[in-house]
Amino acid sequence: RPSGPAAQRPSGPAAQRPRGPAAQRPSGPAAQRPSGPAEIPVTGTRPGKRVIVIGGGPGGLSAAYTLKKRGLAPLLLEATEQVGGRMGGERIDGFSTDKAADFFPVSYDTTFRLCEELGVPLTNLSMDIGWHRHGRWVVTTPITSLGTLFRNIGPFRTIGFLSLRGIWPTMKLVWSLKADARHLNYASTHRIADLDTDETYGEYLDRLGVPEPVRVTLEGFLGLTMGNPEEFGATWIRAFLAEVLFKPDKLYTPEGGCSRLSEALAERLGTAIRVSTPVRRVVIENGRATGVVTDDGFMEADAVICSVPATRALEIMPDLPERIRRALGKVQYSFGIRVVLGLDRRPLPPGWSAALYPEDDTPSLLDRTVNLPECAPPGKSLLDLWVGESRARDLMELDDEEIARTLLADAHAKAPPGSALPQYEDVVFARVYRWHDAICKGLPGMFTAMTRMRQDMTEDLQNLRIAGDFMRSPIVNGAITSGVETANEVADFLEARS
Numbered sequence: 001r002p003s004g005p006a007a008q009r010p011s012g013p014a015a016q017r018p019r020g021p022a023a024q025r026p027s028g029p030a031a032q033r034p035s036g037p038a039e040i041p042v043t044g045t046r047p048g049k050r051v052i053v054i055g056g057g058p059g060g061l062s063a064a065y066t067l068k069k070r071g072l073a074p075l076l077l078e079a080t081e082q083v084g085g086r087m088g089g090e091r092i093d094g095f096s097t098d099k100a101a102d103f104f105p106v107s108y109d110t111t112f113r114l115c116e117e118l119g120v121p122l123t124n125l126s127m128d129i130g131w132h133r134h135g136r137w138v139v140t141t142p143i144t145s146l147g148t149l150f151r152n153i154g155p156f157r158t159i160g161f162l163s164l165r166g167i168w169p170t171m172k173l174v175w176s177l178k179a180d181a182r183h184l185n186y187a188s189t190h191r192i193a194d195l196d197t198d199e200t201y202g203e204y205l206d207r208l209g210v211p212e213p214v215r216v217t218l219e220g221f222l223g224l225t226m227g228n229p230e231e232f233g234a235t236w237i238r239a240f241l242a243e244v245l246f247k248p249d250k251l252y253t254p255e256g257g258c259s260r261l262s263e264a265l266a267e268r269l270g271t272a273i274r275v276s277t278p279v280r281r282v283v284i285e286n287g288r289a290t291g292v293v294t295d296d297g298f299m300e301a302d303a304v305i306c307s308v309p310a311t312r313a314l315e316i317m318p319d320l321p322e323r324i325r326r327a328l329g330k331v332q333y334s335f336g337i338r339v340v341l342g343l344d345r346r347p348l349p350p351g352w353s354a355a356l357y358p359e360d361d362t363p364s365l366l367d368r369t370v371n372l373p374e375c376a377p378p379g380k381s382l383l384d385l386w387v388g389e390s391r392a393r394d395l396m397e398l399d400d401e402e403i404a405r406t407l408l409a410d411a412h413a414k415a416p417p418g419s420a421l422p423q424y425e426d427v428v429f430a431r432v433y434r435w436h437d438a439i440c441k442g443l444p445g446m447f448t449a450m451t452r453m454r455q456d457m458t459e460d461l462q463n464l465r466i467a468g469d470f471m472r473s474p475i476v477n478g479a480i481t482s483g484v485e486t487a488n489e490v491a492d493f494l495e496a497r498s
């Protein structure tokens with residue numbers, strides 16, 4: 001058995017050799033060819049044109065990959081030791097962790113196309129979830145048939161959806177989502193901005209008269225990744241509910257976890273990636289980016305794509321036109337901590353993927369190996385513990401071991417019956433991932449501002465583009481779509497000039 005947590009050595013996409021494309025078996029939605037942007041054509045090489053891509057998350061990786069396909073020579077600069085960003089992961093003694101993103105809803109057209117192109121197979125997730133409500137546990141299961149619908153009636157009463165006070169507002173909520181279903185998705189063609197209002201998600205629930213028990217349940221579910229969603233923009237959360245809560249049987253993830261897609265992109269880019277190279281500043285003169293400044297000095301570029309969270313983009317691009325800086329200032333993020341434990345046992349009751357504690361700050365628990373057994377050696381498992389917002393802020397400054405011990409102790413205090421949570425001393429390894437820019441909040445008006453900003457950029461900036469999830473929709477498909485889109489714009493621009 002590998003030794004205790006401290007003795008583990010991280011490794012990641014740059015160091016790993018994922019299984020080659022030939023060995024991959026595309027499956028799931030990618031194989032059904034969801035509609036999306038046409039495949040990006042290869043248009044011959046233009047040697048000597050250097051495009052610098054800043055940031056190695058899904059946005060930057062897909063931008064650099066697209067540039068390479070267009071015959072350009074991208075150079076991707078990543079601040080940390082590993083590419084992947086919030087879609088990164090680690091391989092640790094036969095385990096594969098995902099540091100953040102862990103599933104793709106069915107509308108992820110650009111992402112599925114990329115998975116198919118790179119030979120990254122997908123797995124359909126099925127999540128039985130335990131809910132701790134009113135001091136007891138109930139289990140919900142994805143509704144795929146009349147049988148599963150009936151099985152959920154009791155649990156839905158307990159968690160509020162079918163309670164006397166909850167049923168009518170829940171129906172209003174469902175109708176409100178169904179009415180806008182055409183726009184409420186994450187496809188590259190989505191028109192979420194058309195529904196953007198000045199309403200927060202909390203105000204939206206107030207308007208529908210959603211009572212406390214249902215709000216608590218929804219928050220428990222949303223908090224799984226977001227922390228406190230009530231201050232998020234209503235449009236963004238409505239899209240999330242439409243995609244995730246009401247289509248729970250249509251969630252996918254690459255076999256081995258979402259970070260496998262980052263690995264596959266990194267593999268294709270090879271030496272075009274430079275890690276541990278934070279960009280300190282993008283030099284902009286007269287609406288033109290001339291290059292970037294790193295700790296090694298100035299690097300000249302014919303074009304620059306900046307694909308970092310908006311908060312970081314503001315720091316490294318102080319010379320952006322004022323209207324673009326103002327728009328970027330509208331983007332805010334939640335806060336969160338994920339602890340990943342490698343275990344020699346199944347931690348949750350048989351069949352459960354997750355245990356949620358909507359009523360308090362106990363971390364949500366997710367056994368990823370229920371759906372992704374390949375993420376751990378045989379007989380072992382991976383348990384993710386997540387806390388967001390205020391609880392995460394309380395813990396952020398503690399050292400890794402203290403955070404892991406604290407969250408594990410919280411989980412023990414309310415362990416589901418039949419679970420086998422370990423003591424800290426028994427875990428095979430522990431990893432702590434801190435996220436200061438966790439999930440973009442999609443604040444009211446943000447989608448409208450970003451749509452306008454995309455237009456402003458083409459007017460104000462010649463060879464500089466901003467990519468990232470916040471530019472399209474604040475999830476992986478938004479990041480990848482914006483990466484592909486900006487890379488094509490830059491390639492077209494350079495082509496027109498040559």
Ligand SMILES: Cc1cc2nc3c(=O)[nH]c(=O)nc-3n(C[C@H](O)[C@H](O)[C@H](O)COP(=O)(O)OP(=O)(O)OC[C@H]3O[C@@H](n4cnc5c(N)ncnc54)[C@H](O)[C@@H]3O)c2cc1C
Pocket residue numbers: 054055056057058059060077078079080083084085086087099100101102103104225277278279280307308309312316336338435437438439467468469470474475476477479
């Ligand atoms: C806990 C958690 C769970 C999530 N779950 C999901 C999910 O299940 N499904 C989903 O679709 N989305 C999920 N998301 C959101 C998703 O991860 C993001 O939308 C996506 O990763 C954004 O991609 P990006 O490329 O825009 O930014 P990032 O992934 O943040 O990548 C930005 C990169 O830029 C680098 N960088 C920053 N500053 C600099 C600099 N100055 N110089 C060089 N490099 C720099 C960073 O190190 C990072 O690698 C989750 C996020 C979190 C935090």
